[in-house]
Amino acid sequence: MSVRTTILCSALACLVMYTGVSAGELVVDRIIAVVNDEIVTQYELEDRLRPINEQIKGKVLSPEQEAQIQEIREKALQSMVDDMLLEQEAERYNITVSEAEVKAEVDRLKESHQWSEQDFKRQLALEGFSEEDFLDDIRRGITKHRLIGHMVQSKVVITDSEIEQEFKSRQGEFVKGKFVRLRLILLPPEASAPDLAKDIREAKMSFAEAADKYSQGPGAGQGGDIGTLAWKDLAPEWRNALDGLSAGQVTEPFEVNETNVLLMLEAAEEGESQEFTEVKEEIYAKLYKDRLDKIFKEYMEQLRRKAVIDYR
Secondary structure, eight states: OOOOOOOOOSGGGGSEEOTTOOTTOOEEOOEEEEETTEEEEHHHHHHHTHHHHHHHTTOOOOHHHHHHHHHHHHHHHHHHHHHHHHHHHHHHTTOOOOHHHHHHHHHHHHHHHTOOHHHHHHHHHHHTOOHHHHHHHHHHHHHHHHHHHHHTGGGOOOOHHHHHHHHHHTGGGOEETOEEEEEEEEOOTTSOHHHHHHHHHTTSSOHHHHHHHHOOSTTTTTTTEEEEEEGGGSOHHHHHHHTTOOTTOBOOOEEETTEEEEEEEEEEEOOEEOOHHHHHHHHHHHHHHHHHHHHHHHHHHHHHHHSOEEEO
């Protein structure tokens, strides 16, 4: 999720490292991947997985849960390798992103959503981001688009007919003044989201009771209540999960940053449908981003094929 700096390959990488380890623990660091002569270490992977490791520490996992954790570890390692390839490619093209540019992008985001600093930090918590990881994500996003700009940006063309078609297919999403009051459960890896959702629907426990018992996120201890949010500020995964629900209903389980999520729609305030002219630029920006993301995915696949990657 974030861009991590890796140390140079040396004999020190094979030593036992104590930095950041609590009393009584011992982490033996080792090289777990080499990417074009740069390394990823076990310690760096464990650092990225620290929130999950803390949740499962001391718990006995079922074989199914162990398989899920292993899948998460593999995805995290692949993400770290991709981050390194991205850094290497940016260095090859002399692409750098300053702190001022990252701050300007965050300020633009706050302004566009009319977020105060408190609103911004609350949104990060809802999405499961630390501020450091979010800033790294912004930096990587700027780097990504600059890399694409070197090669393929001029090939991305979005026509008016595509924008109109997108508006027609998603017209229900373009609502001004729509707000929802939500309750949230972010589940630990060992909990079964489908079973918990079933228990709530069968009234074996209320959503608030389940949130206080299981949730690892905002609203825990308060029945999962995360307050009233603007519909337009919700992530697409949240909107998709909530679409069609009535007040008091619970979503199907879905994933956010590899964490199982349940939402309950406490109340909804319907807004006013927006005209095409009001959202044309917004639709264009999304289509453009989706097109760039597709190209970037293909680009990353090419980088992986060309790179010398040794998983250990």
